[in-house]
Structures are given as structure tokens and as C-alpha cells.
Amino acid sequence: MKRKRGQFDFDVAIIGGGSGGFAAARTAAGAGLNTIVVEGGEEVGGLCILRGCMPTKALLYAAEVKHLAEHAKTWGVRAGKVSFDFAKVMARKNAQIKDFADYRVQQLKAGKFKFIRANARFLDAHTVALNSLRGSGRKSAPFNQSRLTSAATISAKNFVIATGSRLAPSPLPLFDDVGFITSDDALTLKRLPKSLIILGGGAVACEFAQFFARFGVKVTLIQRSGHILKEFDTDAGTEIEKVFRREGIQIFTGTKLLDAKRKGKLKTVSFDQSGKTISISAEEILFALGRIPNTATLNLENAGVKTENGRIIANSKMQTSAPHIFAAGDCTGPHEIVHIAIHQGEVAAHNIVNPKLRQTDYRLLISVMFTEPQVAFVGLTEKAAAARGIKFLAASYPFNDHGKSLIMEAKDGFVKLLCDPKPGEILGGSCVGPLGGELIHEVVAAMAKRMTVRELAAMPHYHPTLAEIWTYPAEELAEQIPAKK
Ligand SMILES: Cc1cc2nc3c(=O)[nH]c(=O)nc-3n(C[C@H](O)[C@H](O)[C@H](O)COP(=O)(O)OP(=O)(O)OC[C@H]3O[C@@H](n4cnc5c(N)ncnc54)[C@H](O)[C@@H]3O)c2cc1C
Numbered sequence: 001m002k003r004k005r006g007q008f009d010f011d012v013a014i015i016g017g018g019s020g021g022f023a024a025a026r027t028a029a030g031a032g033l034n035t036i037v038v039e040g041g042e043e044v045g046g047l048c049i050l051r052g053c054m055p056t057k058a059l060l061y062a063a064e065v066k067h068l069a070e071h072a073k074t075w076g077v078r079a080g081k082v083s084f085d086f087a088k089v090m091a092r093k094n095a096q097i098k099d100f101a102d103y104r105v106q107q108l109k110a111g112k113f114k115f116i117r118a119n120a121r122f123l124d125a126h127t128v129a130l131n132s133l134r135g136s137g138r139k140s141a142p143f144n145q146s147r148l149t150s151a152a153t154i155s156a157k158n159f160v161i162a163t164g165s166r167l168a169p170s171p172l173p174l175f176d177d178v179g180f181i182t183s184d185d186a187l188t189l190k191r192l193p194k195s196l197i198i199l200g201g202g203a204v205a206c207e208f209a210q211f212f213a214r215f216g217v218k219v220t221l222i223q224r225s226g227h228i229l230k231e232f233d234t235d236a237g238t239e240i241e242k243v244f245r246r247e248g249i250q251i252f253t254g255t256k257l258l259d260a261k262r263k264g265k266l267k268t269v270s271f272d273q274s275g276k277t278i279s280i281s282a283e284e285i286l287f288a289l290g291r292i293p294n295t296a297t298l299n300l301e302n303a304g305v306k307t308e309n310g311r312i313i314a315n316s317k318m319q320t321s322a323p324h325i326f327a328a329g330d331c332t333g334p335h336e337i338v339h340i341a342i343h344q345g346e347v348a349a350h351n352i353v354n355p356k357l358r359q360t361d362y363r364l365l366i367s368v369m370f371t372e373p374q375v376a377f378v379g380l381t382e383k384a385a386a387a388r389g390i391k392f393l394a395a396s397y398p399f400n401d402h403g404k405s406l407i408m409e410a411k412d413g414f415v416k417l418l419c420d421p422k423p424g425e426i427l428g429g430s431c432v433g434p435l436g437g438e439l440i441h442e443v444v445a446a447m448a449k450r451m452t453v454r455e456l457a458a459m460p461h462y463h464p465t466l467a468e469i470w471t472y473p474a475e476e477l478a479e480q481i482p483a484k485k
Contacts, residue, residue, distance in 0.1 A: 045100065204290075
């Protein structure tokens with residue numbers, strides 16, 4: 001590229017305007033760097049807003065309202081026969097997503113950094129080619145002025161790659177012939193299928209399973225590992241399996257997919273479970289087995305950026321194998337969730353600005369699944385602590401013996417605390433229960449301040465609240481910790 005040595009169009013170019021890219025741009029521009037964000041999506045907003053966190057939670061909340069109305073008689077309330085209008089359920093979700101996306105558009109257009117819409121690919125370590133978007137002009141009115149009409153290039157001293165993830169290919173090629181829907185498709189359905197096979201047992205699979213089941217779809221969940229939610233402790237997976245079965249969801253765990261066929265209007269999946277071949281038929285198959293890093297078209301080899309199975313390899317400072325190029329979010333992992341993408345984006349931008357490099361910190365890693373009961377953890381699970389050889393004490397308390405949850409008839413689940421056996425510092429917390437995703441933040445705050453179980457137990461908790469349930473395992477553990485002299 002023709003440019004004077006050391007002269008670049010921008011101090012930093014950020015590729016991808018989702019959660020990670022936006023966080024990096026805000027931080028870099030806030031520190032006074034001449035920053036550009038290049039966003040190549042058909043729509044602007046990123047995965048979380050458009051097809052991830054927000055639309056799924058909007059749908060799950062609708063399912064929760066319906067479920068509560070159907071069970072109103074528990075509290076002596078007559079709600080009559082509960083019915084629903086699926087088109088309206090989807091329309092409300094769509095309207096909310098539009099609002100969230102419009103707000104993100106405003107933030108990106110606020111003028112703090114330059115924002116253009118194009119697909120970027122590296123020509124060399126400091127230059128990217130910008131290709132105009134396919135279907136130019138659709139769904140993008142606010143950005144027409146900044147859309148590229150032909151290929152162009154920009155150079156930058158530093159880059160942050162934040163290109164997110166894309167849907168993983170199907171597990172067996174024959175699924176492509178049989179046909180299936182993905183989480184993206186599930187969010188735009190015009191009508192509900194009568195029956196649905198869900199492949200996968202992670203958070204996305206479980207959230208969709210409960211949403212569809214609560215709206216009357218006959219759901220079968222097929223999972224390869226021995227329990228659903230394998231990143232959580234087994235007690236969490238077991239509790240959700242119990243609730244799902246009670247709600248009519250059929251679950252098969254410890255399976256190996258063998259075959260898929262289509263006959264008439266039905267699709268059949270065959271799998272092995274403990275040496276037995278089982279076949280399940282349904283109107284549709286939802287493939288929820290995950291996503292892969294979105295890096296294939298970036299020509300990373302031209303920039304000297306190394307990958308492993310498509311994932312950009314980055315150190316704890318979010319620096320790639322090319323030290324002036326950083327990565328953030330789902331394209332690098334290892335935890336594909338929003339607060340981590342934001343943290344990594346901020347760390348990357350900070351490290352471009354400051355000579356004193358900052359490191360990512362996953363000590364307070366949070367994970368939440370928004371089913372009912374919700375499932376959440378922060379810090380260490382028992383499984384993770386054991387795998388890392390970390391000594392801990394653990395204590396749990398069930399929601400079926402707690403005042404506020406009994407009032408709410410929310411008797412499934414438990415809370416669990418893990419602490420260091422000597423000083424009693426809290427190492428992790430889990431919650432399977434009502435509003436678990438909210439309740440877990442008490443433990444996040446306690447861990448952020450490196451509190452001990454004794455300090456948590458001594459903290460005032462208003463009665464009767466769900467939150468006071470944390471005091472029971474905290475007290476139980478505090479009794480086992482040697483007192484300070
Ligand atoms: C169904 C579902 C539910 C989820 N629920 C949750 C949840 O409840 N909580 C949670 O924390 N996480 C959830 N997630 C995960 C979360 O959405 C992601 O971890 C997060 O959005 C990733 O942010 P990101 O910035 O890395 O990527 P993205 O938001 O995907 O942003 C990447 C951007 O890069 C752009 N891009 C890609 N290639 C190029 C290119 N070559 N040039 C220019 N631009 C490019 C894309 O268009 C995109 O806008 C969910 C995911 C799914 C699929």
C-alpha cells in the first residue's frame with residue numbers, strides 16, 4: 001500500500017460493531033484515538049440485540065407470563081381459559097428488538113468515532129479492504145451516507161477484530177437434506193410447529209425448549225452428554241431436567257446421533273442411547289448445537305494473525321500473534337457471552353491506548369440461563385474447582401424451604417456457595433431458582449469485594465426476600481471456617 005512510513009488513516013480500526021466492537025470503539029474514542037468501526041452485517045446491532053440475548057429473553061418472558069396466568073388458581077385467582085396470539089407475541093418481540101437496535105444505531109452514529117458499513121478483509125498487517133455489502137440499500141436507511149459503493153481500503157496503526165460468531169454447520173451432512181431450523185430461524189417463525197426435536201442441551205437449546213413447550217409445542221431435547229447444561233454442576237442440570245420433564249418436555253441424554261430422515265410432513269432423528277437405537281419424529285428439528293468464530297473471510301493470514309479451529313488466538317491482554325492487532329468477543333472466546341465480549345473490547349482498547357497493559361479477568365465469570373427456574377453461576381462451580389485442583393467448602397440451601405419462594409410457589413432449585421476452606425473467601429456461587437439471574441449478582445458483588453462467607457452471613461437481608469436465602473449456606477460455611485484471632 002502506498003503510504004508514508006508510520007502514517008495511517010486511523011489510530012485504530014475496529015472490525016465489527018457488536019457488543020465487543022462497540023465497547024472497544026467507545027473506550028478508544030473516549031481516550032482520544034482517531035477511531036473507525038467497520039460493520040458488515042445486513043442489519044446493525046450485533047448478535048445480542050438482533051438474534052441472541054434480547055429476542056430470546058423477550059420470548060421467554062412471554063412464555064413465563066402465560067405459564068403464570070395458567071397457574072393463577074394456585075393463589076385463588078381466576079384467569080379463565082388462557083389463550084395466546086403467536087403473531088402478537090412475535091410482534092412485541094420484534095418491536096422491542098427494533099427499539100434496542102435503533103438505540104445502538106444512535107450510539108454508533110453519535111460522531112465520537114467514524115462508522116461505516118462494509119465487510120473488511122486484511123490486505124496486510126495495517127490495511128483492510130472494504131467490500132460493499134450485499135443487498136445494498138435494504139434494512140439500512142440510516143447508513144446510506146456511509147455505505148461504500150465499491151471496494152476501498154483503509155489503514156490503521158492498530159486493529160480490534162470483533163467479528164463475532166456464525167451458526168455452526170450441521171452435525172451430520174444428512175441433516176442438510178432433511179432440513180432443520182437454527183436459532184436465527186426460530187426467532188422469525190410465522191407459526192408454531194406441532195412438534196419439535198431440539199438437538200443440543202446448552203443454554204440456547206434449553207431456553208428454546210421451554211419457550212416452545214410452554215406455547216404448546218411437543219418438544220424433545222436430544223443431548224450428547226450425560227446431562228443437560230454440561231458447563232454447570234450436575235445438580236443444576238438434574239434440577240432443570242426434573243422441571244422440564246414435569247412440563248412435558250421429553251429429554252434424552254448420553255446420546256449419539258445416527259441418522260435423520262424425512263417422510264411426508266415428519267422428520268425423524270435416530271440416535272443411540274446406552275446401546276439402544278431410538279427414533280423420534282417431529283414436524284421440525286431445531287439445531288441448537290452452537291456457533292463457531294466468524295473469521296473465515298477476514299484473510300487473517302495476510303496480517304499474521306493466528307487462529308485455532310477458526311478462533312483467533314489472543315493472550316490475556318487480548319493481543320493476537322500480530323501485537324498491534326487485538327481481538328474481542330465471540331471471534332476469540334473462550335466464553336461467548338456479552339459481558340465478556342464487552343470486557344475484552346475494553347481491555348483491548350485500553351491496551352492500545354496505554355503503555356501499562358491490562359489483563360482480562362475471568363474470576364467473576366457469570367453465566368445465566370433464563371428458563372424458569374433460572375440457572376446462574378459466578379466464579380467457580382464445584383466441577384471447575386475440582387478440575388483445577390482448587391480446595392473448597394460447599395454448602396447449598398433449597399428454595400422449597402424458604403419463606404419468599406414458598407409464597408411464590410417457586411419451590412424448584414437451590415443456592416450454593418463455594419468458599420476457600422481457610423480464610424473463607426467466597427470462590428463461587430450457583431443459583432437454580434426464581435430470578436436466579438438476578439439473585440446471583442449478590443454473590444458477584446460479594447466476590448468483587450473479596451468478601452468471606454462470614455461477612456456475607458453478617459450482611460443485613462430484608463425479610464421476607466428471595467435474597468436472604470444466601471445467608472443460609474453462608475452461615476453453614478462460616479461455622480466451618482476457623483475464627484480470626
Ligand atoms: C440464541 C442466543 C442467545 C444468547 N443469549 C445470551 C444471553 O442471554 N446472555 C449473554 O451474555 N449472551 C448471550 N448470547 C451470546 C451473545 O449474544 C454473544 O456472546 C455476543 O453478542 C457476542 O458479541 P460480539 O461483539 O463478539 O459479536 P457480535 O455481536 O456478533 O458482533 C460481531 C459483528 O461483526 C460484524 N462482522 C462480522 N464479520 C465482519 C467483517 N468481515 N467486516 C465487518 N464486520 C463484520 C457482524 O455483522 C456483527 O455485527 C446468546 C447467543 C445466542 C445465539
